[in-house]
Amino acid sequence: MQPTTNSLITATRKATKFLQRDFFELEMLQNSSRGTQEFCTNSYLRTKNFLKEELQKHYQFLFFADEKYSVNDEATIIVFVNPIEGIQNLGKSIPFFAITVTYLKKIQQEFVPIFSIINFPVLNEVYYAEKGSGVWSESDSRTSSKVTRLRASSCGNIEQAIVVTNDTTTGLKISQNVRCFGSECYNLIMFATGKCDIFYSTTTDYALRAAFSLIIRESGGMLIPTTCGILSSNNHLIEKIKPLIT
Incomplete structure (x- = not known):
């Protein structure tokens, strides 16, 4: 793990402390839609302000979703942050929501993502990618921490393939075979782990x-350029799904 990755993970972990508390308190507010919405808004702002304070110590060009x-x-380095992705899940006490932070560096006049963190506070799972070094998951329990490298599926049968999407x-x-978890980040992780x-x-x-x-x-995974979103699969399925999506 690179020092930059470690520092970004540390910042998101500090922010998860009150998000975990908020998650369990929201279970008590399920009968009040107004109370839930206000609570989620406050959680978002609290997380955003905390991350801004932490990350501005190290990065001048910091942008929130x-x-x-x-x-x-x-600018030669910029950092993108989404304080709570999947906030509707948070409002319903569904644990599939995340903090995301991505570090980009200017290379030949183009900003290229170099490090990216996805932290699921309630699941106690952190996923991180480093350009040229793969994608890794780090899950914590009370007794140990486990680090695992992630790899996309090698499925080549379109009839058996599972699509994970928000659409x-x-x-x-x-x-x-379609799945939707209410969180774009969780959808992505299901793809990156090879489960979809x-x-x-x-x-x-x-x-x-x-x-x-x-x-x-x-x-x-392989990216397919589209005008309406992001489409990805493995090299076995990529040519089979191009005609279907267009």
Whole structure:
């Protein structure tokens, strides 16, 4: 693990302490939609402010998913943050929501994602990608910590393939086996771990798109350029699904 990755993971772990508490408190608010919405908004703002305070110590160009992204020519390193992705799951006390942080470096006048972190606070699972070094999961229990390298599926049968997506209508054009977990990040991790075979996302969130492109490539997946989102699979399925999605 690179020092930059370690520092980004540390920042997200500090932020998860009150998110874990908020998650369990939300179970008590399920009968009040207004109370749940306000609670989630406060959780988001608290997480955002904490991460901003932590990361601004080290990075000048820091952008959050709910802010406009604009940099000047002086920037050589930028950091994208989504404080709570899958916030609707948080509101329903469903544990599939995450903090994402992605570090990008300017290479030949283009910003390239180099490090990306996805932290699932309630699951106690952290996933990180380093350009050229793969994607890894780190899960903590009370007694030990386990680190595992992730690899995308090698499934070559389109009829057996599972599509994970936030757009089930499009997903069903590819396969009848469709999953949607209410979190783009969790959908992606299901692909990167090889549990699902095709990943499709319609997200326009620049913070997530940067993270997804790095994690897909480093897990061995292949990206298909589309005008309406991110589509990825392995080299066995890629040519089979291109005609279906277009």
